[in-house]
Amino acid sequence: MTVEWARGGPDLLVALDRGAGPLGVQIQDQLRAAIRDRRLSLGERLPSTRRLAALLGVSRGTVVDVYEQLLAEGYVESAVGSGTRVAAMPAGGPVRHAPDVVAAAPPRPAEVDFEYGIPDLGSVPLTAWSWAVAEATRTLPTAELGDEDPAGSRHLREVVTAYHRRVRSGCAVAEEAVVVSGFRQGLAFALATLAQHGIRRIALEDPGPREHDVIARRAGLDAVPVPVDDHGLDVGRLRETGARAVLLTPAHQCPTGVALGPSRRRDLVAWADEVDGVILEDDYDAEFRYDRQPVGSLQGLDPAHVIALGSVSKTLAPAIRLGWVLAPPRFVAGIVEEKRLSCRGAPGLDQEALALLMESGRFDRHLRRVREIYRARRDVLAAAAELAFGPDRLQGLAAGCHALLRLPEGTSERAVVATAATMGVRVNGLGHYRFVAADAEAEPGPRPPALVLGFGNVTEQQISRGIRTLAKAVRHREIS
Numbered sequence: 001m002t003v004e005w006a007r008g009g010p011d012l013l014v015a016l017d018r019g020a021g022p023l024g025v026q027i028q029d030q031l032r033a034a035i036r037d038r039r040l041s042l043g044e045r046l047p048s049t050r051r052l053a054a055l056l057g058v059s060r061g062t063v064v065d066v067y068e069q070l071l072a073e074g075y076v077e078s079a080v081g082s083g084t085r086v087a088a089m090p091a092g093g094p095v096r097h098a099p100d101v102v103a104a105a106p107p108r109p110a111e112v113d114f115e116y117g118i119p120d121l122g123s124v125p126l127t128a129w130s131w132a133v134a135e136a137t138r139t140l141p142t143a144e145l146g147d148e149d150p151a152g153s154r155h156l157r158e159v160v161t162a163y164h165r166r167v168r169s170g171c172a173v174a175e176e177a178v179v180v181s182g183f184r185q186g187l188a189f190a191l192a193t194l195a196q197h198g199i200r201r202i203a204l205e206d207p208g209p210r211e212h213d214v215i216a217r218r219a220g221l222d223a224v225p226v227p228v229d230d231h232g233l234d235v236g237r238l239r240e241t242g243a244r245a246v247l248l249t250p251a252h253q254c255p256t257g258v259a260l261g262p263s264r265r266r267d268l269v270a271w272a273d274e275v276d277g278v279i280l281e282d283d284y285d286a287e288f289r290y291d292r293q294p295v296g297s298l299q300g301l302d303p304a305h306v307i308a309l310g311s312v313s314k315t316l317a318p319a320i321r322l323g324w325v326l327a328p329p330r331f332v333a334g335i336v337e338e339k340r341l342s343c344r345g346a347p348g349l350d351q352e353a354l355a356l357l358m359e360s361g362r363f364d365r366h367l368r369r370v371r372e373i374y375r376a377r378r379d380v381l382a383a384a385a386e387l388a389f390g391p392d393r394l395q396g397l398a399a400g401c402h403a404l405l406r407l408p409e410g411t412s413e414r415a416v417v418a419t420a421a422t423m424g425v426r427v428n429g430l431g432h433y434r435f436v437a438a439d440a441e442a443e444p445g446p447r448p449p450a451l452v453l454g455f456g457n458v459t460e461q462q463i464s465r466g467i468r469t470l471a472k473a474v475r476h477r478e479i480s
């Protein structure tokens, strides 16, 4: 069936702005968009060139050119005697911006968001970063704008290994470092390399960061859970799994907030030696320790068996998306090859900027500044939680930007989380981080109910308000 140009006039479809560039281009763009969006439907006849030119007040030649262009691009077709008609678009083709398709409304943002793992976005050192990018742009040798080393810029590898030695008591050198686009990318490359080395199974903390089991499976490894208690990963249980690799967050366990105890560190290293195993150290939150100097990296304790993974997602911002893998020499070539095949390298100018930021002392200054901000937030959180829930309900306050709030026995985490959401507070229960089959979300089983409170990107006022609301949500669940 053919449909005639049935509109009141082309001005409904084509609106010309005489001050905004060539008229032919405007007509072309608008007709193309109308055809894509199906405002002009298949077979619909366009007005004759003479009529459209008259209606729009442009020369006929302009319209002829437009139709010829659309014809050449396949938007319209023309046949002697039947004029110019809208051509068939591919099925399920590029229907965009259809006026009757209303995008789902975005969820209303929470007034207080206790999502863990987000640094204070208002404190990202943008001035220092712009300085570093400008310096990198000004000073990076022209040759380095071309082919790059897939291991990452030599300069940045030297700077991050020096940083890791100085601040994290590590002992890696630049030859053992690979620059990656954040922790997760480093993890994927390291796991693929372990698979190449014949490692088949990896143990993960339970509870632990989400989706690491998915990443492990994609790399071809079998992922198994190992419980975490008040001293961190249970190394006895790790032994029982038969895994030869383990991934853990020793400095500030995600999400329980405990640090791996000294005897556990020794046991872990002994385990790695016994089974020729590999410890993947997610050195996450390590820079933010409040009561004492941070506990050193496991990499410094056992460089032959530890792969340390660092990232600036928490110390600067996720948007910078740079990190590093520090690996025993036998794994370095494999990780570099994974990186080369996947993405050739990380952005060279950004790598240079990060190297300059760290070398110039600006990175350290930023860390000192935000550590005080987080310390103040942590103190407000501790006071508010004590007032609302009583003493000793919080765990993991010594470091990092999240803590665990233990709820009264018998409280349903899920119910509290759902009730809090209706009151404008977003938070996750500990069950959210349990190691479970991919699609299930378990209630916390034998573990007492608890909430994970990230306080990196919430103000002190929001923390106080959020904790009061959580207390109300808990009371509400008790009486409902």
Ligand SMILES: Cc1ncc(COP(=O)(O)O)c(C=O)c1O
Pocket (backbone or CB within 6 Å): 117, 181, 182, 183, 184, 185, 209, 249, 254, 282, 284, 310, 311, 312, 313, 314, 318, 322, 323
């Ligand atoms: C446990 C843990 N480690 C590391 C990171 C940093 O990851 P990335 O560098 O990929 O942003 C995150 C981010 O949220 C995390 O939750």
